[in-house]
Amino acid sequence: MNASTKESRLGAWIAMAVGATYFLLPLIATFEFSLRMKRGEYSFEAYEVVFGDPQFQATFGYSIVMAIATILVGVLLVVPTAYWVHLRMPKLRPLVEFITLLPLVIPAIVIVFGYLRMYNSSSIIPLTGSEHATDFLLICSYVTLSLPYMYRSVDTGLRTIDVRTLTEAAEVLGANRATILLKVIFPNITSAILSGAFLTFAVVIGEFTMASLLDRPAFGPYLQLIGANRAYEPSALAVIAFIVTWASMGLINVFGRNRHTKPTR
Amino acid sequence: MSASSSSLPHTPGHKPVNLNWLGVVPFFVFALLFMLLPTAYLMVGAFQDADGNFTLHNLAGLLEANVLDAYWISFKISIASSAAGGLLGFLLAWAAVLGKLPGWIRPTLMTFSGVASNFAGVPLAFAFLATLGRMGLVTILLRTYLDINIYSTGFSILSFVGLTLTYLYFQIPLMVLIVTPALEGLKKEWREACDCLGGSTLQYWRYIAMPVLWPSILGAMLLLFANAFGAVATAYALTGSSLNIVPILLYAQIRGDVLHNPNLGYAMALGMIVITGLANAGYMVLRSKTDRRGA
Numbered sequence: 001m002n003a004s005t006k007e008s009r010l011g012a013w014i015a016m017a018v019g020a021t022y023f024l025l026p027l028i029a030t031f032e033f034s035l036r037m038k039r040g041e042y043s044f045e046a047y048e049v050v051f052g053d054p055q056f057q058a059t060f061g062y063s064i065v066m067a068i069a070t071i072l073v074g075v076l077l078v079v080p081t082a083y084w085v086h087l088r089m090p091k092l093r094p095l096v097e098f099i100t101l102l103p104l105v106i107p108a109i110v111i112v113f114g115y116l117r118m119y120n121s122s123s124i125i126p127l128t129g130s131e132h133a134t135d136f137l138l139i140c141s142y143v144t145l146s147l148p149y150m151y152r153s154v155d156t157g158l159r160t161i162d163v164r165t166l167t168e169a170a171e172v173l174g175a176n177r178a179t180i181l182l183k184v185i186f187p188n189i190t191s192a193i194l195s196g197a198f199l200t201f202a203v204v205i206g207e208f209t210m211a212s213l214l215d216r217p218a219f220g221p222y223l224q225l226i227g228a229n230r231a232y233e234p235s236a237l238a239v240i241a242f243i244v245t246w247a248s249m250g251l252i253n254v255f256g257r258n259r260h261t262k263p264t265r
Numbered sequence: 266m267s268a269s270s271s272s273l274p275h276t277p278g279h280k281p282v283n284l285n286w287l288g289v290v291p292f293f294v295f296a297l298l299f300m301l302l303p304t305a306y307l308m309v310g311a312f313q314d315a316d317g318n319f320t321l322h323n324l325a326g327l328l329e330a331n332v333l334d335a336y337w338i339s340f341k342i343s344i345a346s347s348a349a350g351g352l353l354g355f356l357l358a359w360a361a362v363l364g365k366l367p368g369w370i371r372p373t374l375m376t377f378s379g380v381a382s383n384f385a386g387v388p389l390a391f392a393f394l395a396t397l398g399r400m401g402l403v404t405i406l407l408r409t410y411l412d413i414n415i416y417s418t419g420f421s422i423l424s425f426v427g428l429t430l431t432y433l434y435f436q437i438p439l440m441v442l443i444v445t446p447a448l449e450g451l452k453k454e455w456r457e458a459c460d461c462l463g464g465s466t467l468q469y470w471r472y473i474a475m476p477v478l479w480p481s482i483l484g485a486m487l488l489l490f491a492n493a494f495g496a497v498a499t500a501y502a503l504t505g506s507s508l509n510i511v512p513i514l515l516y517a518q519i520r521g522d523v524l525h526n527p528n529l530g531y532a533m534a535l536g537m538i539v540i541t542g543l544a545n546a547g548y549m550v551l552r553s554k555t556d557r558r559g560a
Contacts, residue, residue: 012364015356019374019437023381026392026434029402033395077295084288092289099296104488105545106304107495109512110534113519114303117310140299202383208498213519220498223387227394227502234391241388242380249380 027242034235046236055222063211063219066135067204070142071197074150077143079193082154083185086163100151103144108209112141116213134214141210146200153199157192158185195252202248206241304538310531323532331509332524336536339494339511342425346432347489353433354440355482361441362448375445378438385435390502393431397422423504431499436489443488447481447555484551491544495537511537 037045050056078100085093103111115137119127127137166188170180186193208220223241227234314320326332361371396403399416407413421427451474459469497512506517511533517523518530 009365012360012366015360015364016366016370016374019353019357019360022437023377023434025403026396029396030392032402033400077292081289081292084285088285089289096289096292099293099300101545102296102300105491105538105541106300107497107512107537107541109495109497109515109519110307110537111300111303113515113530113534114307115299116519118303118306140295143295144299199383206386206388208387208501209516213516220387223391224498224502227387227391228505231400235395238388238391238395242384242392245384246380249376249383252379253376 030235030238030242034232034239037232046232047240050233050236050240059217059219059222062217063205063207066138066142066216066218067201069139070146070204071200073139074143074146074200075154075193075197078147078150078154078196079186079189080181082151082158083163083181086158087167097151097155100147102147104148108141108145109213111144112210112213115141128214134216138210138214138216138218141214142200142204142207145207145210146196146203149199149203150196153192153196154189157189160192161185161188191255194255198248198252198255202245205244205248307531307534308538310528311535313528313531315528323526323528324535326524326526326529327532327536332514332529332533335509335511335514338425338509340540342429342432342510343490343493345425345429346436346493347486349429350433350436350489351440351482351486354437354485355444357437358441358445358448362445363451374441378441380438382435382438382442385496386498387502389431389434390499393422393427393434393503397427397430423507425508428500428503428508428510431503432493432496436493439489439492440485443485444478444481447478451477480551480554484548484555487544487548487551491541491548494541494544 034046035042035044037043037049081096085096116128119125119137121129127133163185166184167180170184175184206220206223207218208224211218212221212224223234223237226237311323312319312321314322327336357374360366361374393401395401397415397420398404401422404415407415422431455473456469459473464472495512497516500508500510501513501516504513506513514523515530515533515537518533522530524530
C-alpha cells in the first residue's frame with residue numbers, strides 16, 4: 001500500500017510537471033516575444049503601439065458593445081424560457097436542453113454560412129443588407145454560440161432555488177409574471193446569470209469566424225489582420241486576450257460558486 | 266427577443282385553454298430563425314443544383330481530390346488531437362484527483378482549465394507562433410543551448426504536427442473539465458476492497474476502474490473530436506490557407522467560391538454536420554450508459 005502510494009504520488013508529480021510546462025511555456029514565450037520589439041532590449045513598445053492604434057480601440061470597443069448586447073439578449077431569452085420550463089413545462093426540458101446544446105454540434109462556420117445564404121440582400125429578410133441589420137445578425141449569432149453556456153448556468157441556478165414555492169408566494173402577494181421574474185427570480189439566480197454572462201463575454205470578445213464572414217469590424221478579424229502583417233504586436237495582443245479571458249473566468253469564481261462545467265450530467 | 270417576458274400569459278391557471286406553451290415561443294422562434302432554418306437551408310441546398318432541381322452532383326463533388334484530401338487531413342488532426350488530448354487530459358485529471366498531491370493543485374488546475382479551454386482562436390495561434398515558430402522562444406533556446414534546430418527535422422508550426430500541438434492547448438483542459446467528475450465518482454471502497462482481496466494496482470485499473478470509466482473517457486474524446494473538427498480561427502490565423510482542412514476550405518469557399526460550384530459548399534457543410542453530429546450522438550449514447558450505472 002505504502003509503496004503504491006509513493007509510486008502514484010511520483011507519477012502524479014511528473015504528470016503535473018509535464019502539464020505545467022506545456023501550458024506555461026507558450027505564455028512565457030508569448031510574453032517574452034512581445035517585449036522584443038526594440039532591438040537589443042526588453043520594452044513595452046509593442047503594447048504602446050497596440051494601445052495607440054485607433055483600429056485597436058475601435059474594434060475592441062465594438063466587440064465589447066457586441067458582447068454586452070449578446071449578454072442582454074441572451075439573458076432575456078434564456079431566463080424566462082428556463083424559468084417557464086421549470087415551472088410549467090417540465091416535459092419540454094429535454095427538447096429545450098437539446099436545442100441549447102446544438103451550437104456545440106453544428107460548427108460556427110456552418111451556422112454563419114446558413115445566415116449568409118438565408119438572409120442575403122435578395123431574400124425576404126435581408127439582414128445582411130445594412131450595417132445595423134448585420135450587427136443584429138452578429139448579436140444573434142453570438143447568442144446562439146453562447147446558448148449552451150448561458151442555458152447551463154441559468155438552469156443550474158434555477159435548480160438550487162425552489163421556483164414553484166417562490167412563484168406561488170409572489171402570486172399570493174399579487175405579483176404578476178414580469179414582477180416575479182424581475183424581482184423574485186432574477187435576484188435569486190444573479191450569480192448563475194453572471195457566470196453565464198462572463199463566459200459569454202470570454203467566448204464573444206475575440207470571436208473570429210462569425211465576425212469575419214459577416215464582415216463586421218470586430219476584435220477577432222482585427223487580430224487576424226495584425227497577425228498576418230506584423231511581427232511583435234500579435235504577441236502583445238495574445239497576452240492582452242489571455243488576460244481578458246483570465247479576468248472573465250476569474251470573475252465567475254468571485255461572483256458565485258456556480259462553476260461552469262461542460263455537459264456531463 | 267425582449268418581448269419574451271411580456272408575451273407570457275398573465276394568469277394561465279384561470280383559463281380553460283392551456284396557453285402555457287406561449288411562454289416558450291420566443292425561444293423556439295429564435296432557435297428556428299438563427300440555428301435550425303439556416304442549417305436546414307444548407308442541408309437542402311446540398312441536394313440541389315443552381316436551378317433548385319434535385320441532384321446528387323454536389324455530394325459527388327465531395328469526392329474531388331482536394332475536397333477529399335481536406336476531409337482526410339481534418340479527420341487526422343481531429344483524431345490525433347482528441348486522442349492525445351484525451352490521454353494527457355485524463356492523466357492530469359487523475360494526478361489531481363487521485364495523485365495525493367497538495368490540496369491547492371486541483372482547484373488551480375480546474376480554474377486554469379476553464380481559462381485555457383476558452384483561450385482558443387486567433388490569440389492561441391499567436392502564442393504558439395511565439396513559442397515554436399521560426400523565431401519562437403523554444404525554437405531559439407533549443408538552437409542556442411542544445412544545438413537542435415527543430416526546423417531542420419522537418420517540423421513546422423504550420424504543419425499537421427504543429428496544428429495538433431496547438432489544438433492540444435484547448436483540448437487537454439476540456440478533457441480535464443469533462444473527466445474530473447467521473448474520476449471523483451470512483452469510490453474509495455472499491456480500491457480498498459481490491460487491495461483486501463490481494464489485487465494489484467494494475468488489476469484494479471484493468472478490472473474495476475476502467476470498466477466504470479471508459480464510457481466517460483471515450484465520450485469525452487468524441488466531444489474533443491467534434492470540437493477540433495469545426496475549429497476555424499486557430500488554424501486560419503496559424504497557417505493562413507496553406508493547410509488544406511475542411512473548415513478553412515469552407516471559409517475560402519464562402520469568401521470567394523474557390524470550388525467554382527456554390528452548392529458544393531453546401532455539401533461540405535452537410536459533411537461537417539454529419540461528422541460532428543455522429544461524434545456528438547456517440548457521446549450522448551455513452552453518457553446515458555454512465556447515467557444508468559450511476560457513476
